Amino acid sequence: MNPSSRLSAPVSRRDALRAFGASAVTLAASMLALRAAAADDKPAASETPKEKEKPAGPAAPPPPSGPFTLPELGFAYDALEPAIDTATMQIHHKRHHQAYIINANIALKDHPKLHAWSAEQMLRDIKKVPGTISTAVRNNVGGHANHTLFWDILTPGGPKEPSGALKSAIDRDLSNFGSMVVKLGEACMTRFGSGWAWLCVYNKKLSIYSTANQDSPLMDGATPILGIDVWEHAYYLKYQNKRAEYVKAVTGLINWDKVAERYKQALG
Numbered sequence: 001m002n003p004s005s006r007l008s009a010p011v012s013r014r015d016a017l018r019a020f021g022a023s024a025v026t027l028a029a030s031m032l033a034l035r036a037a038a039a040d041d042k043p044a045a046s047e048t049p050k051e052k053e054k055p056a057g058p059a060a061p062p063p064p065s066g067p068f069t070l071p072e073l074g075f076a077y078d079a080l081e082p083a084i085d086t087a088t089m090q091i092h093h094k095r096h097h098q099a100y101i102i103n104a105n106i107a108l109k110d111h112p113k114l115h116a117w118s119a120e121q122m123l124r125d126i127k128k129v130p131g132t133i134s135t136a137v138r139n140n141v142g143g144h145a146n147h148t149l150f151w152d153i154l155t156p157g158g159p160k161e162p163s164g165a166l167k168s169a170i171d172r173d174l175s176n177f178g179s180m181v182v183k184l185g186e187a188c189m190t191r192f193g194s195g196w197a198w199l200c201v202y203n204k205k206l207s208i209y210s211t212a213n214q215d216s217p218l219m220d221g222a223t224p225i226l227g228i229d230v231w232e233h234a235y236y237l238k239y240q241n242k243r244a245e246y247v248k249a250v251t252g253l254i255n256w257d258k259v260a261e262r263y264k265q266a267l268g
């Protein structure tokens with residue numbers, strides 16, 4: 001082996017990682033890239049001098065393009081300023097949410113029958129998902145479904161309080177709107193580490209709920225109609241460790257019309 005081919009190994013690994021974007025890189029995607037880079041570094045036994053002169057190919061095969069794709073936001077990245085800053089929205093949507101989708105699609109690559117299922121169905125029926133991929137589905141399809149709901153129930157405008165059937169149900173099941181907001185805030189604040197706080201429909205009634213990581217209330221038979229992401233990636237750039245300030249700000253962005261729609265759908 002000549003010195004130049006020896007030197008090329010770390011460079012091609014580094015390039016493979018850079019191609020995925022250093023901070024957005026996901027474990028599965030980087031493993032694919034590293035594997036491809038490592039393969040590039042080792043001359044095949046049958047390699048001819050002519051093949052050695054070929055320019056380096058792409059670092060890794062592209063990740064599967066489905067079954068899930070990144071949904072577009074219903075608002076601009078800067079629309080939720082100042083409560084949620086533009087950089088946080090961009091990173092959260094284009095990197096974090098996208099990474100869950102890439103990893104979900106990788107997990108589902110060899111399970112075409114599941115491609116017809118919705119994300120919600122996979123979570124509701126997580127016990128029917130093959131054991132070899134159930135953790136990856138729980139984390140990544142969960143991450144996809146949770147973020148899709150989160151983006152949907154945020155808005156820069158909209159009514160500041162629920163009305164109609166949703167308001168009546170909140171009064172019936174959670175005392176009143178103010179009390180519901182307090183309970184939702186407590187669920188956000190008492191979630192240790194990463195997770196979510198939810199307003200759910202369970203047995204036709206509303207309840208406040210919290211899950212760790214990217215677990216979904218769907219896994220427990222409850223239907224989330226409102227979710228607040230309390231992972232640090234949701235707020236750390238602007239709020240650092242002040243989760244309570246973020247929770248207060250994001251609660252003011254809730255699109256109660258969308259939550260009411262989801263409440264109606266959840267009742268069936």
Ligand code: MN
Binds near residue numbers: 092229
């Ligand atoms: Mn998130």
